Amino acid sequence: MKTILVTGAGGYIGSVLVPKLLGKGYRVKALDRFFFGQDKLELHENLKIIQDDTRRIKDEYFADVDAVIDLVAISNDPSGELLQEATYQINQISRVNTAYLAKKNGVKTYILPSSCSIYGFVDNNIIVNEDSPTNPLTTYAKANEKAELGVLPLADSSFTVVVMRQATVYGYSPRMRFDLAINGMTLGAYKTGVIPLMRDGSQWRPFVHVQDTTDVMCMLLEAEKEKINGQIFNIGSEANNYQLGPLADEVAKALPKKVEIEWYGDPDHRSYRVSFNKIEQTLNWQAKWTAADGALEIYDALISGKLENMEQSITLNWYKELIKWHGIIKKIEMYDGIIDL
Numbered sequence: 100m101k102t103i104l105v106t107g108a109g110g111y112i113g114s115v116l117v118p119k120l121l122g123k124g125y126r127v128k129a130l131d132r133f134f135f136g137q138d139k140l141e142l143h144e145n146l147k148i149i150q151d152d153t154r155r156i157k158d159e160y161f162a163d164v165d166a167v168i169d170l171v172a173i174s175n176d177p178s179g180e181l182l183q184e185a186t187y188q189i190n191q192i193s194r195v196n197t198a199y200l201a202k203k204n205g206v207k208t209y210i211l212p213s214s215c216s217i218y219g220f221v222d223n224n225i226i227v228n229e230d231s232p233t234n235p236l237t238t239y240a241k242a243n244e245k246a247e248l249g250v251l252p253l254a255d256s257s258f259t260v261v262v263m264r265q266a267t268v269y270g271y272s273p274r275m276r277f278d279l280a281i282n283g284m285t286l287g288a289y290k291t292g293v294i295p296l297m298r299d300g301s302q303w304r305p306f307v308h309v310q311d312t313t314d315v316m317c318m319l320l321e322a323e324k325e326k327i328n329g330q331i332f333n334i335g336s337e338a339n340n341y342q343l344g345p346l347a348d349e350v351a352k353a354l355p356k357k358v359e360i361e362w363y364g365d366p367d368h369r370s371y372r373v374s375f376n377k378i379e380q381t382l383n384w385q386a387k388w389t390a391a392d393g394a395l396e397i398y399d400a401l402i403s404g405k406l407e408n409m410e411q412s413i414t415l416n417w418y419k420e421l422i423k424w425h426g427i428i429k430k431i432e433m434y435d436g437i438i439d440l
């Protein structure tokens with residue numbers, strides 16, 4: 100039975116990945132600060148929870164670990180701009196250090212879930228692949244690229260390193276994120292019957308469902324290392340390269356409710372299309388989900404009450420709240436308590 104150390108395990112992707120790994124018979128060590136709560140992961144006999152900060156990761160966490168999936172991050176552009184220093188420390192420096200310690204402690208495989216956002220934005224209709232020049236424009240994207248550059252040279256015959264450049268993810272997760280495009284569109288449609296859409300809707304963006312990207316993570320754990328070691332893979336599919344206007348139409352059509360589209364902002368000329376041929380050919384894998392399936396899945400979860408529009412689901416707002424309350428609580432906490440002692 101292999102043991103996988105997953106960092107950022109309580110996050111949007113981690114809280115889908117961890118039960119999937121357990122279901123496939125892996126042991127999992129789930130390392131996270133749990134900024135979004137520990138309740139996103141259900142107890143399991145093969146799950147070990149480690150509440151810690153990856154900037155203070157310890158050698159002992161790598162004991163008996165076969166592979167690391169290093170999801171930890173300040174995970175989007177606005178949070179990266181608010182928390183620039185922490186974004187470099189966590190997304191770049193701690194992940195390169197984790198890869199280094201993994202290798203030192205005899206772990207065989209290290210997977211870095213990076214992002215297609217490191218391509219930046221290119222002229223309409225250019226299709227980028229893994230060999231295209233990168234152009235990271237934000238702190239979040241720059242930290243991801245530096246992490247890639249830091250971990251890839253560690254690859255050798257005894258240590259497999261793989262970089263996944265994920266498209267923007269969508270779909271249901273126990274740690275829901277409504278700050279991701281398809282998820283946010285669906286929430287808008289559910290709450291007010293309005294999908295907010297940035298003008299002029301012709302811009303291209305790639306997407307991938309959270310079940311599809313976590314399937315790829317599982318496949319990479321078992322793939323022949325000669326095929327994947329030292330490689331970068333874009334994760335998504337041509338069918339999930341959407342122009343935002345048609346994407347909003349598809350989300351609207353998928354939902355059992357009358358929905359309007361409300362335009363906002365100045366025309367956004369930033370646009371990029373991504374090729375996913377390499378991952379499809381290397382793993383003989385195809386994404387299963389479409390935006391319509393994902394939107395309906397989220398809508399049904401909202402209707403049934405399985406999913407709420409909780410405060411934590413907008414990452415930036417939640418980090419701002421944590422910072423605000425940390426200051427307040429520190430000032431008034433006494434004898435380990437506030438009201439009850």
Ligand SMILES: NC(=O)c1ccc[n+]([C@@H]2O[C@H](COP(=O)([O-])OP(=O)(O)OC[C@H]3O[C@@H](n4cnc5c(N)ncnc54)[C@H](O)[C@@H]3O)[C@@H](O)[C@H]2O)c1
Binds near residue numbers: 133154
């Ligand atoms: N969701 C997407 O659309 C998307 C797209 C491309 C790439 N990615 C990448 O995938 C990874 C996971 O993204 P996500 O959407 O699950 O993000 P998320 O914000 O939901 O999860 C990140 C997790 O990391 C934890 N964390 C943050 N700082 C920590 C620290 N210092 N020590 C320990 N734990 C810490 C948080 O508590 C959280 O549970 C990230 O690296 C992100 O950049 C995500």
